[in-house]
Amino acid sequence: MAWGGFAIALLLVYLVQVALAALLRLPALDLFLVLALLCGLLCPTYDARLAAWVTGLAQDVGSADALGVHAFALGLTGLLLTHLREYGNVGVWWIAGLMALAAAWPGQVIYLLHLHYLSGPGLVSFWQLLLAATLTSALGAAIATLINALPWAAHHRRRRQRAFRI
Numbered sequence: 827m828a829w830g831g832f833a834i835a836l837l838l839v840y841l842v843q844v845a846l847a848a849l850l851r852l853p854a855l856d857l858f859l860v861l862a863l864l865c866g867l868l869c870p871t872y873d874a875r876l877a878a879w880v881t882g883l884a885q886d887v888g889s890a891d892a893l894g895v896h897a898f899a900l901g902l903t904g905l906l907l908t909h910l911r912e913y914g915n916v917g918v919w920w921i922a923g924l925m926a927l928a929a930a931w932p933g934q935v936i937y938l939l940h941l942h943y944l945s946g947p948g949l950v951s952f953w954q955l956l957l958a959a960t961l962t963s964a965l966g967a968a969i970a971t972l973i974n975a976l977p978w979a980a981h982h983r984r985r986r987q988r989a990f991r992i
Contacts, residue, residue, distance in 0.1 A: 827873035858885040863970035866907030878904025899933035919975040926967035934959035
């Protein structure tokens with residue numbers, strides 16, 4: 827894995843997440859989760875796991891939460907995704923999306939449970955917490971799947987256009 831490129835991507839994600847969080851006030855958009863899922867889909871197994879954990883650690887450094895919560899949640903996501911991708915074809919976009927969703931959801935639930943119970947109980951119910959975790963996981967998985975499928979779609983279109991030329 828090109829760790830220099832990963833460091834640049836992590837810096838860009840950090841800057842965009844901070845700017846978008848302040849501008850849009852959209853709590854379901856977690857670009858750190860998207861980066862962890864992309865690393866889980868595209869990188870070799872051990873590099874993907876380490877990159878997901880480092881992404882969570884970078885998110886922890888910039889947040890007011892306890893240090894290590896995001897690192898644990900995104901590390902778990904990377905671990906689950908690298909295990910799941912052994913059982914399916916990640917090249918098929920909808921399979922990659924389902925795997926990303928299945929891997930992202932437990933980490934998001936753990937993070938939101940931590941926020942709800944350990945950082946001070948909020949005013950949301952348990953079902954609202956699960957809905958928020960599902961929304962964040964689904965949005966992150968959709969964005970990661972779209973980014974993962976873009977090079978394939980461009981290549982597939984070019985190949986099709988060449989095939990019909992006479």
